[in-house]
Structure formats: structure tokens, C-alpha cells
Amino acid sequence: MKTDLQKVRNIGISAHIDSGKTTLTERILFYTDRIHAIHDVKGKDGVGATMDSMELEKERGITIASAATYCEWKGHEINIIDTPGHVDFTIEVERSLRVLDGAILVLCSVSGVQSQSITVDAQMKRYKVPCIAFVNKCDRSGANPFRVIGQLNEKLGHNAVAMQLPIGLEDNHNGVVDLLNMKAYYFDGDNGETIRVEEIPAELVDEAQAKREELIDQASLFSEALTDAILEEAEITEEMIVEAVRVGTIKRQITPVFMGSAYKNKAVQPLLDAVTRYLPTPDDIHNEALDLDAEEAPVVLEGDKNKPTVALAFKLEDGQYGQLTYIRVYQGSLKKGDTVNNSKNGRKIKVGRLVRMHASEMEDITEVSAGYIGALFGVDCASGDTFVDPAINYSMMSMFVPEPVISLSITPKDNKAQINMSKALNRFTKEDPTFRSFIDDETNETIIEGMGELHLEVYVERMKREYNAEVETGKPRVAYRETITQRAEFDYTHKKQTGGSGQFGKVMGFIEPLEDELFSFESKVVGGRIPTQFIPSCEKGFNSCMAKGPKLEFPVTGVAVTLVDGGFHAVDSSEMAFQAAARGAFKQAYERAKPVIQEPIMKVEIETPNEFQGPCMGLINQRRGIILGSQDEGTMSRIEAHVPLAEMFGFSTVLRSSTQGKAQYTMEFSSYKTVPASVSEDIEKTVREERAAK
Known part of the structure; x- marks a missing residue:
């Protein structure tokens, strides 16, 4: 590592x-000589992309866990984190953006700004991360980068400005025009490694000139020197525009x-130049601790x-050598052999092995x-802990962790699977703050919660592969x-006579529905009809029926x-007798009180593009929902x-599937409501079948 932060x-x-994030990262690593062969994300050649090192990632062709790497480009050190795009793995993006200084927002030139682009952009705003945009897939049918720039401005509220012009689109995409030096760039060779610089094709000169004017106009807002040059009609140098765009980018105003x-190896090198020119150094970012x-x-914090x-x-x-903890150092330095404090719990930590990551490899x-x-x-620490010098007691602000929205029950197949499942759950819950597990008191099942069905599916699959824990999943x-729905009276006598002293307890009174509380008990017994010492036993008996x-x-x-009333026997009455009397009385009155089943109602919020509003409302109506x-x-x-x-x-x-993947939803518990009669019958039938099967 060099130590020149600039x-x-x-x-x-x-x-x-x-959108092509992992493919783009693969090309960046190739052009910076970190890897010497390019592999496809889908792993058709059996290798898969460098950054997707997990077997599951290679099979599914998606990124599940964010991976870190570093490379060098023209004397600059670039640390890169490739993040997942799927909404279920949103915490991976969240925690990566928490520690990064800048980002490349990749957009598809056909699909443009999509739902997850909106989510990622909101995360960038939350952590004030400056970004540059890369409109990928210009070789695809229907590609239109300028429509995407329009969407960036309209949908995400960016002040997006083109730095390049495509030379041909779809099948004819050959290269780009650089609007700074007004040259055409072509990418030759088997992997686009040879850059050919030529004059702009005649048919693009006028458009390039117009777009350059737009660029200078936007950039001039961030540079007095550039504004003066425009007003005085002096020469506008490339350096002036670069400096102005850099200032605007770091302020998140351009x-x-x-x-x-990326797939066709076109225009990745100019993007690397842009990273070194426009994205901030660690010193440019204002970082705070508490x-x-x-x-x-x-x-x-100072760098x-x-x-x-x-x-x-x-x-x-x-990892294979124990827990691997990714860290970002904001101030000072961490050396091998140092002792630091974990500010969350005050524990001292001795720094042993330090490594730099390149996907799954380390140095x-x-x-x-x-x-x-x-x-x-x-x-031994948790995600989001701060390590500090023993002389200070600072904590970094924690990151935003969304609440889980879905749960599944899992059952191990045998005792060995039970032990392995416990180990896996222990590790996964520590690794991922959005993945939780607990044992349901009512059903005694192990329940896992997460951000979506794919999220939980991946963890169940990892349990089987990494821990050899064979588990069966069920609908929780x-x-x-x-x-109860109405008042009902009880008059119950508990009598039991066996050799010696027996049991006797008599209780009279009523039960009625209670709003907003689970249970209440009141005694109106007068004249010692039930001795005072037995009243708590009655309450205990009634309360035990609530489970x-x-x-x-x-x-x-x-x-x-x-x-209200009752009776006792001088010899046979006891605490146990009155508890039994209360239980009998509860059962007697409960049937008369017209019991009903209640179900949990969730507050659901769906975010969808306007064109899918109708289908989304239809889906809610099909599910007994109330809009x-x-x-x-x-x-x-x-x-x-x-x-x-x-x-x-x-x-x-x-x-x-109803919204082309563009809608997303969140849900949280709202209240309990009575189940409709038809649904109640189905539940009763299911419960009886379950009991019969046991």
C-alpha cells in the first residue's frame, strides 16, 4: 500500500x-492487470466471474455477497466493492456504501432507471456518496443512453450530464466520442485492450459540439475560472472542465x-480515467464519529x-481460517500487533493477521x-462495531438495517443436522443483520426471517452445502x-374425594370480552365466601387457561x-383445589361466550411504477386485503x-412477476382481527387433521 491519499x-x-456490475468489475480487473483472462458471469466456461467466488453465485449468475478487491490504474490505487443488485441482499449494498467514498451507478441503456436503481440511489443519498454513472449495454437492441440520462434527471433528481457520445448503437456500437478533447475512441484487439484515437466521424461532429456546450454550461456553475473563460470567449482547456466537474460531482450536484x-469490452478504460479524475479521495470526504x-x-475524523x-x-x-472482519480505517492506522478497543463493549483486541482482499483470495x-x-x-465482533485507539472512545454512526419481511419454518432431518443447523444459524445471524432466527413458543418450530424468499432460499442452500445440515422448510x-365475543356466566364446583382429605372449591362469576388487553381478573367476593388466601389461586387457575x-x-x-361468589370446605379446600375449580369454570363459560379465531393483519406498503398500479391493487384484493x-x-x-x-x-x-420486477413492498404487524367464517372453518379443519395425524 502506498500512503498518498490523493x-x-x-x-x-x-x-x-x-445491469452488468460484475461484468464491468471483471473488465476493470483485466485492464488493470489484476487478472489475465476474462470469464463470464454465468460461468459457462466452468470458471465464473472473479468477484462471484461462491458456488451458488456461479450457478445462479447473480451476486449474493459483496466482494472487495483492489487494482492500480495510471498510478492510482482503486479499492472496489462489487455489490449485489437483488433487493433481498440490500444490506450488502447498505454496508458497502457506508464505507465507500464514491460509486459507479451502472444503468442498462435499454431498461434505464429501474426499481433497484431507485433503492441504490436512496442508499447513496443516505450516506452522501458522490457517483458517476455508466450507461452499460449500448450494444443491445433498443439501446438509448440519452433516454437514460433523461430518466436520471426525472426519476432520481440528478443533474446528469453526458461526458461522451456513443459511436453507433446496438449492433453498430463501435466506440465513444470524448466530449473533453473531442476525439473518437475505438477499442480493438480480442478484449478491447488496444485503444485507437481518431478524429470524430463527420456525421457526429455537430451533435458532439452541441453536447460539449451543454457540458461546459453545467460545469461552469462549479468554477469561476470556467465562467470567466466563457464570458471572455477565451480558450476553454480540458483541465478547467475536469476541475469543475470534479467539484460538482463531490458535492453531489452533478x-x-x-x-x-462492458460485455463487448467497449469504453471501460475511459471510465477508469473518470474514477481517478472525478471521484473523491478519502480526504475529500467529511467523516464524523461520536x-x-x-x-x-x-x-x-482526519485521514x-x-x-x-x-x-x-x-x-x-x-473464512477457512476463522472469522474474517472487513474494516475501513478512517483515522490513524492499524498495524499487526496493535491493541485496539471495541467501543461497543469496551473489549481489548489484539490485531493478529491483516490482509488485503481480492475476491476470495488474500494477501x-x-x-x-x-x-x-x-x-x-x-x-470476535459484530457488523458495525468501531475499533479505536485505547486513548479515545469514539463510535462511528451505525448503518440503517431494514426489518425482515418474510419468515419460514425449518426442521432438521436428524440429530446431526440439528447440531450443524445451530452452527449455521449462529454464523449467518452474526454475518447478516437482516437475517434472524428464533424458536416460536407457540409452535416450537425454528423460524428464520429475512428480506425475501430468495434471501432465505440462499441461506437454506448454504446450510446444506457449507454445513452439511439437511433441513426441511415449511410454510410457517x-x-x-x-x-370471546359475549359475556358468559360460570358456576362450577370442584369436588374430589379420595382416601383422607379431599379437594373442594366452588367459584361463581362471569367472563366478558376485554379490549386492548390480554387478561384481567377482579374479585367481588364478600363475606368470606372464598377465604382471601385462595383468591390468588383462582386468578392463577384462570390465567393458566389463556396459554x-x-x-x-x-x-x-x-x-x-x-x-362474584363461591364456597369452601374447612378441611378439603386448598390452593390446588381452587386452581382446578377456576380451570373448570373457564372451560364451562368459554363455550357459552361464542369464541372466535383472530388472525394477524399486516400493514403492507407497495411501491410501484404508475403503469402497474392497477395490477398491484388487484393482487391485494385477491388476498382479502383492504386498500x-x-x-x-x-x-x-x-x-x-x-x-x-x-x-x-x-x-x-x-x-x-406482475410488475416486471419493478415493484417492491414492505410489511409490518398492525393488529389482530376476527377471521371470516369461511376461513375459520378451513383453519378448524386443518387443525383437526394435524391433531389426527399426530
Whole structure:
């Protein structure tokens, strides 16, 4: 590692799924001599892309986990993180953008700005990450990079400006015109490694001139020297435009747009030049930590390697040598043998092995300086922990972690699978903050939660492959409840006579529905009809009936019990007798109180492009949903609805297929509501069948 921060760039490559992020990264690594052969993402040749090192990634042709690498280009060190595009792996993008200084937003020249492009852009805004855009796939049928630039401005609110002009599109895409030096660039050779610079084709000269004027006009807002040159009609140099565009890009007020085709090896080298020219150095970015000793006052971090160390653990992986912790150093430096504190729990950590990552390969190093990304071995910590010099107590601001939206029950096939499954769940929940697991008290099943069906599918598959844990997945049982709908009286005597003293307890009173509470108990017994010491036993007896309802053994909720009268026996009455009397009384009154089943209702919010608003509303109506309202937000619509949880399984797949993958939804628990009679009959039938099968 060199330590000239002016020559360092930490960038991420993010976009909608299938825009060509991993293909672009593969080309960048090839042109910077990090790899010596290009492989396809789909792994047709059995190798797969360098950055997709997981077997599952090669098979499915998608990126699941973000991978880090580094390369050199014209004396600059570029640290790159290739992130997934699928909405289910959104945390991977989130944590990568948290530690990066700049990003390349990749867009497809045919599809343009898609739903995940919008999500990624929102994440960039959250962490104020400057970006340049690359309109990929200009060789595809229907390619139109200038329509994509229009969408960048309209849909994402960018001030996007073209830095290049394509020479031909679709099958005729041969290269690009550079609007700075007004030259045409062609990419020859088997892999586009030979750059040929020529004069602009005659038919493009006028368009290139017009686009250059637009570029200078936008850039002049960020440079007085450029504005003066325009007003005085002096010569406008390339350096003036570069400097102005760089200032605008770092302020996130201008988005330079480049174009080409990564798959066809066109125009990747000029994009690398753009990374070194326009994206910020670690020093250009304002990073803050919170001083825990001074009521979390913000502290500005400096990229000085002699200052006290501040580093953030942003991603965990279980490698073959133990836990691998990816870190970004913001201030100071981490050296082999150093001792640092974990500011979250105050534990001291000794830095053992330090490495630099190149996808799944690693290279041992002795120090990670401020502004660099590296990885540690053998450190026990969680994602988002801050490592600091023992002299200070700072914490980096944590990243945004979305709530899981879907769950599945998993059952191990045998005892060995049970042990391996526990190990896998322990590791996955530590690695991924959006993946959670717990044991359901009501059903005793192990439930896993995540961001989508693909997310959970991938983890179940990884359990089988990496841990040899054979598990079966099932639809999780919805947490139904029972309640009563009317008042009912009870008059119950518990008598039991066996040799010696028997059991006797008599209770009288009523039960009635209760709003917004699970259970309440009140005693109106007077005149010592039930001795005071036995009243708590009655309450305990009634309360014990709430765990399993007499109707279908679902938990009971919303019952108020009032004890009015009773009777006792001087010898045979006991706490146990009154508990038994209360249980009998509850069963007696419960049947008369017209019990019903309640189901969890979820608040569902769907974001969809306007053209799919009708189909989305149709999907909600099919699922017993109630639409609360919808609002237009430019080109997108937001629909709010209440839908029973039981109807939401498999919804993400149906929603994506109905909207060309452009809509996404979130859901959270809202309340419990009574199940309609027809559905109630189905539930009763299912429960009886389950009982009969046991």
C-alpha cells in the first residue's frame, strides 16, 4: 500500500439486478492487470466471474455477497466493492456504501432507471456518496443512453450530464466520442485492450459540439475560472472542465455520465480515467464519529495516519481460517500487533493477521492506513462495531438495517443436522443483520426471517452445502389467537374425594370480552365466601387457561374474569383445589361466550411504477386485503393496505412477476382481527387433521 491519499479511490459498483456490475468489475480487473483472462458471469466456461467466488453465485449468475478487491490504474490505487443488485441482499449494498467514498451507478441503456436503481440511489443519498454513472449495454437492441440520462434527471433528481457520445448503437456500437478533447475512441484487439484515437466521424461532429456546450454550461456553475473563460470567449482547456466537474460531482450536484458496453469490452478504460479524475479521495470526504465520553458529540475524523486510530468493521465472513472482519480505517492506522478497543463493549483486541482482499483470495500486509480497506482475522465482533485507539472512545454512526419481511419454518432431518443447523444459524445471524432466527413458543418450530424468499432460499442452500445440515422448510404456521365475543356466566364446583382429605372449591362469576388487553381478573367476593388466601389461586387457575384455548388450542386473548361468589370446605379446600375449580369454570363459560379465531393483519406498503398500479391493487384484493389509499409520487405510486399475514406468503414472487420486477413492498404487524367464517372453518379443519395425524 502506498500512503498518498490523493492517489487512492474507494469505490463501489452498484445498480439494479442484471445491469452488468460484475461484468464491468471483471473488465476493470483485466485492464488493470489484476487478472489475465476474462470469464463470464454465468460461468459457462466452468470458471465464473472473479468477484462471484461462491458456488451458488456461479450457478445462479447473480451476486449474493459483496466482494472487495483492489487494482492500480495510471498510478492510482482503486479499492472496489462489487455489490449485489437483488433487493433481498440490500444490506450488502447498505454496508458497502457506508464505507465507500464514491460509486459507479451502472444503468442498462435499454431498461434505464429501474426499481433497484431507485433503492441504490436512496442508499447513496443516505450516506452522501458522490457517483458517476455508466450507461452499460449500448450494444443491445433498443439501446438509448440519452433516454437514460433523461430518466436520471426525472426519476432520481440528478443533474446528469453526458461526458461522451456513443459511436453507433446496438449492433453498430463501435466506440465513444470524448466530449473533453473531442476525439473518437475505438477499442480493438480480442478484449478491447488496444485503444485507437481518431478524429470524430463527420456525421457526429455537430451533435458532439452541441453536447460539449451543454457540458461546459453545467460545469461552469462549479468554477469561476470556467465562467470567466466563457464570458471572455477565451480558450476553454480540458483541465478547467475536469476541475469543475470534479467539484460538482463531490458535492453531489452533478452526475457525469459515461457509456459503453462492458460485455463487448467497449469504453471501460475511459471510465477508469473518470474514477481517478472525478471521484473523491478519502480526504475529500467529511467523516464524523461520536465521542462517547462527551455525550456523543460529533468529532471530525482526519485521514492522518499519526492520529489515534478509528476503524469500522462493516462486514463479517466466516473464512477457512476463522472469522474474517472487513474494516475501513478512517483515522490513524492499524498495524499487526496493535491493541485496539471495541467501543461497543469496551473489549481489548489484539490485531493478529491483516490482509488485503481480492475476491476470495488474500494477501498478507503489515498495516492498513487511514483511507484504506482491509480485513482482520480472529477478531470476535459484530457488523458495525468501531475499533479505536485505547486513548479515545469514539463510535462511528451505525448503518440503517431494514426489518425482515418474510419468515419460514425449518426442521432438521436428524440429530446431526440439528447440531450443524445451530452452527449455521449462529454464523449467518452474526454475518447478516437482516437475517434472524428464533424458536416460536407457540409452535416450537425454528423460524428464520429475512428480506425475501430468495434471501432465505440462499441461506437454506448454504446450510446444506457449507454445513452439511439437511433441513426441511415449511410454510410457517401463522400465529392465530382465540377470543370471546359475549359475556358468559360460570358456576362450577370442584369436588374430589379420595382416601383422607379431599379437594373442594366452588367459584361463581362471569367472563366478558376485554379490549386492548390480554387478561384481567377482579374479585367481588364478600363475606368470606372464598377465604382471601385462595383468591390468588383462582386468578392463577384462570390465567393458566389463556396459554391454550379450549376451541383450537391457540392462545386466548382479551378476556376479563370477574369472581362474584363461591364456597369452601374447612378441611378439603386448598390452593390446588381452587386452581382446578377456576380451570373448570373457564372451560364451562368459554363455550357459552361464542369464541372466535383472530388472525394477524399486516400493514403492507407497495411501491410501484404508475403503469402497474392497477395490477398491484388487484393482487391485494385477491388476498382479502383492504386498500387504505394510494398516492402518486412522480413516476412511482405508493399503495397502503391491510392484508392478513396468512395471505402474504409467496407475495414477493407474484408481485415481481406482475410488475416486471419493478415493484417492491414492505410489511409490518398492525393488529389482530376476527377471521371470516369461511376461513375459520378451513383453519378448524386443518387443525383437526394435524391433531389426527399426530
